[in-house]
Amino acid sequence: MTGRQNLNLLQGTQSWEVGNMDSADLSGKYILVTGASSGLGLAMAEALLRARATVALASRPGTKLDEAVVRLRDAGYDAHKVALDVRSVESVEDAVRWVRETWGHIDVLVNNAGIGMRTVNPRFMVDPQPFYEVTPLGFRDVIETNLMGYFLVARGFAPLMVQQRHGKIINISMNHETMRRRGFVPYGPSRAGSESLSRIMAEDLRPYGVTVNMLLPGGATETGMIPEDMKVLLTAPLLQPDVMSEPIVFLASPQSDGITGERLVAKQFREWVAKHGSDA
Numbered sequence: 001m002t003g004r005q006n007l008n009l010l011q012g013t014q015s016w017e018v019g020n021m022d023s024a025d026l027s028g029k030y031i032l033v034t035g036a037s038s039g040l041g042l043a044m045a046e047a048l049l050r051a052r053a054t055v056a057l058a059s060r061p062g063t064k065l066d067e068a069v070v071r072l073r074d075a076g077y078d079a080h081k082v083a084l085d086v087r088s089v090e091s092v093e094d095a096v097r098w099v100r101e102t103w104g105h106i107d108v109l110v111n112n113a114g115i116g117m118r119t120v121n122p123r124f125m126v127d128p129q130p131f132y133e134v135t136p137l138g139f140r141d142v143i144e145t146n147l148m149g150y151f152l153v154a155r156g157f158a159p160l161m162v163q164q165r166h167g168k169i170i171n172i173s174m175n176h177e178t179m180r181r182r183g184f185v186p187y188g189p190s191r192a193g194s195e196s197l198s199r200i201m202a203e204d205l206r207p208y209g210v211t212v213n214m215l216l217p218g219g220a221t222e223t224g225m226i227p228e229d230m231k232v233l234l235t236a237p238l239l240q241p242d243v244m245s246e247p248i249v250f251l252a253s254p255q256s257d258g259i260t261g262e263r264l265v266a267k268q269f270r271e272w273v274a275k276h277g278s279d280a
Contacts, residue, residue: 024249026053030103031252032095034058034086034153035113037065040172040221043241044110044248049077051249054103058084058095059113086113086149092156099157105164108252109157111194112172114146117187128183139186146190147197154201154212161210169205170251171198172244173216173263195263202261211260213251217243218267243267 031048035041036057048055049072057072059065061083072079082098085091099106117124120138154169161167173195179188195214202212221239247269250256264272 024051024253026051026249026252029053029107029252030056030099030105031108031110032056032058032082032099032106032157033110033112034084034149037062037068040217040241040244041110041112042068044112044244045079046072046077047242047245047249048108048252049079051252052078053108053252054078054080056080056082056099058082060085084113084153086153087144089152092152095153096156096160100160106157106160106167108168108170109154109161110170110172110248111150111153113149113153114172114190115142117184120186121183124183129185130183131185134185142186142190143193146187147193150194150197154197158201158205158210162205162208165209167210168252168256169198169201169210169212170248171195171201171212171214173198173214175216175218199261206260211256211258213256213260214263215244215247215251216263216265218265239267 026048029048031053033041033045033048033055036045036055037059041059042057045055045057045068055078057065057069057079059082065081065083069079069081080102082095083091084095120134120142121127121129150171154171157167158169161169171194174191178184179192181188198212198214205212217239219239221241221243243266247264247266250269250273251259251264
């Protein structure tokens with residue numbers, strides 16, 4: 001069955017009402033979000049916590065992660081801190097071990113950790129750099145974080161989900177236009193690769209009841225990937241990270257059961273629900 005056909009499994013006896021996130025209940029769901037110390041990762045972690053999930057905020061250790069977890073725990077949320085470098089096999093294994101020993105299982109993995117073009121070319125918006133001027137080290141760093149990182153983390157947690165015979169992996173992506181834009185090597189290829197990886201993962205895990213879907217904001221977001229002095233060059237306002245809130249809660253909820261291999265655009269989530277909700 002294709003991912004498109006699986007959209008008709010939107011729990012036909014239920015409905016997902018846009019704006020009902022405050023009433024969404026993910027109690028008993030154990031979720032790990034990578035790159036969760038700031039930006040999209042933190043916004044998604046907060047949305048899942050508001051829906052009463054237990055959430056591990058995973059990121060490279062540092063003050064940002066510490067402060068985020070303390071703030072959320074002080075607010076009464078079941079937030080946990082997991083030190084994780086997605087480029088390191090050993091670090092991923094430590095995170096998997098923590099989940100096994102602390103929770104015993106995992107329901108949802110959100111692959112979000114990534115770095116952008118500014119790490120290779122800080123002036124990428126006004127002075128795009130052709131691919132042949134990108135250093136091998138800069139190329140490797142982005143690919144190892146954005147693509148290898150998704151592979152390593154999913155590779156680490158997938159066996160646990162296969163053993164459970166259930167689980168959801170959500171890989172955060174970006175617009176197709178950015179994958180083809182002049183001067184966007186290696187960021188574009190890293191995310192194009194992660195989309196191919198996601199679709200193959202969906203097929204590999206389909207027999208075990210584990211789903212894999214993609215979610216992207218639908219435009220440039222206020223996450224720190226665009227240098228402050230370059231923001232004035234944007235023709236459209238930056239999306240806020242909480243654009244991801246409703247769709248991430250939906251994808252983590254039982255109402256997305258059976259949907260796999262799909263690509264959701266957060267900015268268009270209401271239209272998606274209206275279309276596919278009526279299909280169901």
